[in-house]
Amino acid sequence: MTITDIAQSFSIGQFNQVQPYFSQNIVWEIIGERQLSGIDQALKHCQSIEHYFTTVAHEFYIQAIHQASLHVIVQGEAQFHDVKQTSRISACDVYTFNNSNQLAQIQSYCISIL
Structure with missing residues (x-):
């Protein structure tokens, strides 16, 4: 996968496809909510999001x-x-x-809209 493919897959919640590309020292900052440091914390949070996705219907739209x-x-x-x-x-x-084309850092900005 290219780095663009990895990023797009992560953004639409396809975590299983991109987990092999996580660096051991990945840092994922969810702005205004929490910071996850290291592959174990990032994987655990991905699993909790995946579980949430099983409880609701959802659609993702990539704009750019x-x-x-x-x-x-x-x-x-x-x-x-x-x-x-x-x-x-x-x-x-x-x-x-x-x-090495491994995912080293993520900053996620999420805003609820009406």
Whole structure:
């Protein structure tokens, strides 16, 4: 996979496809919520998100992908539907890869929208 493919797959929640590309020292900062350090914390959080995805219908929409050197930015929206409501978020993920094309850092910005 190219680094753009890895970033796009991560942004739409296809974590199983991209886990082999995580660096051991990956840092994932979910802005305003938490920072995860190391592959174990990142994988654990991916698993909790995957579990959530099994409980709601969801769609992802990629609006733009930008790449410069070892950095990829993915902008998009997501909708989550449960029996009571539909939630929408606007998201921007900033990915930094190391020289081995491993995912070294992620900054995730998620904003609830009406």
